[in-house]
Ligand code: AMP
């Protein structure tokens with residue numbers, strides 16, 4: 272891949288990254304309408320490039336079979352998680368991607384430690400896993416609605432004050448462990464404004480084909496807007512790390528959110544820079560022996576190797 276494209280993507284994503292150790296206040300630090308001076312038409316073109324880059328890098332990731340990638344997507348309701356996943360992954364091989372959505376935990380899930388259900392969905396080597404909501408719900412919805420914590424059946428002494436700080440620490444360590452073992456973690460928060468959320472809720476009500484996406488619970492959650500903004504700000508401040516950074520993606524314009532997400536994932540893959548494996552000299556010699564056997568099987572009149580016949584190596588003329 273040309274360094275120029277990698278550089279352009281690195282430049283594009285840099286302002287969206289949360290500097291590790293910085294103190295984030297969402298309303299003050301990130302504008303949901305930011306679009307890097309870009310027009311929608313340019314954006315669509317960039318998304319197309321991003322998606323094709325992703326396809327190419329994913330293929331290399333799978334072939335190398337050494338690294339895996341975990342992309343966590345968080346947002347408030349109507350933030351655009353589903354549409355982002357649909358667009359970003361539109362060009363990739365479905366065999367190399369695994370999307371998991373996390374809902375209210377089941378009785379079985381509540382019977383384990385809080386990271387258990389997420390660990391079950393981690394990528395394997397060569398794979399990209401996308402978490403549609405993630406272990407970060409454990410410091411978001413669980414924090415805003417403490418009754419969720421009660422359901423987690425924690426022993427008294429691990430439920431007291433300081434629990435959120437402790438969870439941030441545990442999550443950071445868990446992600447560090449994953450990174451050390453070849454699993455790159457990257458996290459995206461789709462940052463929606465309150466007014467744009469109102470518009471999107473109304474659209475879901477006004478359009479019968481969107482009604483299924485709307486739930487009265489979403490409006491109840493909207494009532495906790497400020498508490499969520501606070502929980503998101505604290506989470507971003509505490510868990511954006513050098514090994515697993517958070518990106519705050521402006522989400523009021525869907526097209527910009529999608530480009531950003533594609534660029535962030537592409538950037539992550541480019542940093543890994545996966546390579547097609549080299550089979551080695553001995554295996555290569557065996558391949559060439561087999562090639563000669565296959566060539567000898569050519570029927571009368573057929574080229575010995577129809578493939579090189581159709582795709583002559585560079586510099587050689589077909590003859
Ligand atoms: P949706 O993504 O719209 O299908 O909704 C999933 C719901 O599950 C949301 O209301 C989340 O807040 C909720 N949820 C996700 N994870 C958790 C969790 N760990 N504890 C409690 N509720 C959760």
Ligand code: MG
Pocket residue numbers: 348484486489
């Ligand atoms: Mg919902």
